[in-house]
Amino acid sequence: MDEILAKAGSQAVTFAIKSGISIASTYALKTITNFVIQIPKDDARRIDQLKVKLESRMAIVSSAIDLIKLVAARGNTNLQITLRLTKDLKEEIDRFDEEISEMTLKVEGSRSAKTQNAAIKAVENYIKDLLLRIEEITPFINLSLTTSGANLNSALPHQVSPGLLLKASDFVSENNRKYVSVLKCSDERTRDKEDLKVQVGPTFEVTLFSIFYNLTSESNGQSGIVWKEDMRRAKVRIYRQEYTGKEYDYFMRVAQDFNDGRYHEVDDKEDTPQELTINLNHIKKLFFSVSGKLLRLEEQDSPVLVLKIDRHNDKENDTGEAEKGPIEDITWYAVSGYEGMEENGEEDEDENGEEDREEVEEDEKEQEEKQEDSALEDKTSSITLLEYIIRLTSLQSNDQKSILEVSDERLSIYLNDENTNSKRDGISDSTIKEAEQKLQSLKL
Numbered sequence: 001m002d003e004i005l006a007k008a009g010s011q012a013v014t015f016a017i018k019s020g021i022s023i024a025s026t027y028a029l030k031t032i033t034n035f036v037i038q039i040p041k042d043d044a045r046r047i048d049q050l051k052v053k054l055e056s057r058m059a060i061v062s063s064a065i066d067l068i069k070l071v072a073a074r075g076n077t078n079l080q081i082t083l084r085l086t087k088d089l090k091e092e093i094d095r096f097d098e099e100i101s102e103m104t105l106k107v108e109g110s111r112s113a114k115t116q117n118a119a120i121k122a123v124e125n126y127i128k129d130l131l132l133r134i135e136e137i138t139p140f141i142n143l144s145l146t147t148s149g150a151n152l153n154s155a156l157p158h159q160v161s162p163g164l165l166l167k168a169s170d171f172v173s174e175n176n177r178k179y180v181s182v183l184k185c186s187d188e189r190t191r192d193k194e195d196l197k198v199q200v201g202p203t204f205e206v207t208l209f210s211i212f213y214n215l216t217s218e219s220n221g222q223s224g225i226v227w228k229e230d231m232r233r234a235k236v237r238i239y240r241q242e243y244t245g246k247e248y249d250y251f252m253r254v255a256q257d258f259n260d261g262r263y264h265e266v267d268d269k270e271d272t273p274q275e276l277t278i279n280l281n282h283i284k285k286l287f288f289s290v291s292g293k294l295l296r297l298e299e300q301d302s303p304v305l306v307l308k309i310d311r312h313n314d315k316e317n318d319t320g321e322a323e324k325g326p327i328e329d330i331t332w333y334a335v336s337g338y339e340g341m342e343e344n345g346e347e348d349e350d351e352n353g354e355e356d357r358e359e360v361e362e363d364e365k366e367q368e369e370k371q372e373d374s375a376l377e378d379k380t381s382s383i384t385l386l387e388y389i390i391r392l393t394s395l396q397s398n399d400q401k402s403i404l405e406v407s408d409e410r411l412s413i414y415l416n417d418e419n420t421n422s423k424r425d426g427i428s429d430s431t432i433k434e435a436e437q438k439l440q441s442l443k444l
Helices: 002-007 020-036 041-073 077-109 113-148 162-185 215-219 351-369 383-399 408-415 429-441
Strands: 011-014 197-213 225-241 250-256 275-279 283-289 304-310 330-337
Touching (some): 002 283, 020 077
Antiparallel strands (some): 283 304, 304 330
């Protein structure tokens, strides 16, 4: 499915790339800082100079390592050997942090000058060894990036809408400020941490689709994949939540809205609004399609955003790509902007059906009136804005820092399209037909 959607001209963005090495280096440097304040000034000055040198080296090499992991995860097989080297470096950094911690404990727990001097010498040697390791691997990283043809340009991609990107960035930044404010104002002794959530941006009104596996069609030689409409009208909200061990953590909630112009058995409670919750860390890939026809959604001629959800785990393998779970853990969803029913579409309903609908709408109105701010809720059906908010919040979640603090290169990774054949300004009919033929022959 990934390959077919990419070849069909959809914009593809992978979110499985985490910036783990730069996070690990930050922990290591903080540990050194704690160590320096406990030793004599002359030793502290010498180690602090090494620390500054290490910090600058890590700032340079970490972005290059992230880029190598990204390029490799997108299918570049020329970087496999280099990835092993970077993996070893990351492990050395992790072990380095542990060793520094042990040395710090020795200094804290001993009054012996001999023991303290041995610990200081050990820390100094560890830092020098790591600096030497970085200097050794840097030429190989540079050579790998040069020969792989990786794009090092951090300019804003041409397909990105500057206006919507700025709007999405403003929503995410405002959420960061509001979340901190809510966190400070809440009572840590009485609040339920799981209930602490702050919405990011507006509420999106969409139509939700999922994949239906038609085994009968597959047995007859046809495609076993059919996109079905799950929710004619749904409200999508993205929340930042408090989560143990993570500063930035997000989930997306999709709630069905029965006020969609269709009949629902709400009186007998046979039909209840559905709700879907997706952790943004489980979104491994996004596909933006300019037309629902690429998914054989004939009624959807407007843009469609396809989400690949993998709930298996968030660990990375040696290629820098998130480990793939079993096929049953992977789910595909598609959303398009909700389009209200046209008035002339209701003319052929019978009187009883019209009365039932009026009763349903009255019940829904009563429920909506119970919500204090329902009338003031900011709503939109912009799929592109939703896509940008997902990208930016996923970046914050993966890197565990604000989008205002990430490097231009790192931001570019989450904005650039990994599919060079994609177009947002339109797709020819021949491309759509070719994609439909591929979908017809797809077998799972």
